[in-house]
Amino acid sequence: MSSKFGFLSKINFLQDFASVVIAGLNPAIVHNLGKYMALKKVHYLSAVDDTPGDYLEFGVFQGSSMCHSIRCCKKLSKFNPNISNTRFFGFDSFDGFGKVSEDEK
Numbered sequence: 575m576s577s578k579f580g581f582l583s584k585i586n587f588l589q590d591f592a593s594v595v596i597a598g599l600n601p602a603i604v605h606n607l608g609k610y611m612a613l614k615k616v617h618y619l620s621a622v623d624d625t626p627g628d629y630l631e632f633g634v635f636q637g638s639s640m641c642h643s644i645r646c647c648k649k650l651s652k653f654n655p656n657i658s659n660t661r662f663f664g665f666d667s668f669d670g671f672g673k674v675s676e677d678e679k
Contacts, residue, residue: 610642617646621654634664 596604620627629647631640644662651658 606638609639613639613643614646617643617650617657620660621650621657624654624656626656626659628661628663630663630665632665634666637664640664 619625629643631643634640640662647657647660
């Protein structure tokens, strides 16, 4: 039985190795990796579809997602030069959310 992935499908130890590495990672790192992959996919699909627009991030915190988005767009600009027109805006209150008053409930 042949696989559409050819030789790579026969290297099961790579999957086992990846599983061991991921299982040993801090959950916060795994969360960030998932977030980074989602952002990469968003920017990739925007480049493929040639969808113009800006990137707005609310709750920037330390800026790791923002920096990752900028890196993705820079890399994808080789594929689609129009994506380099994307502007990036980050917003953060730096204080978190205030308490909700009775009128706002």
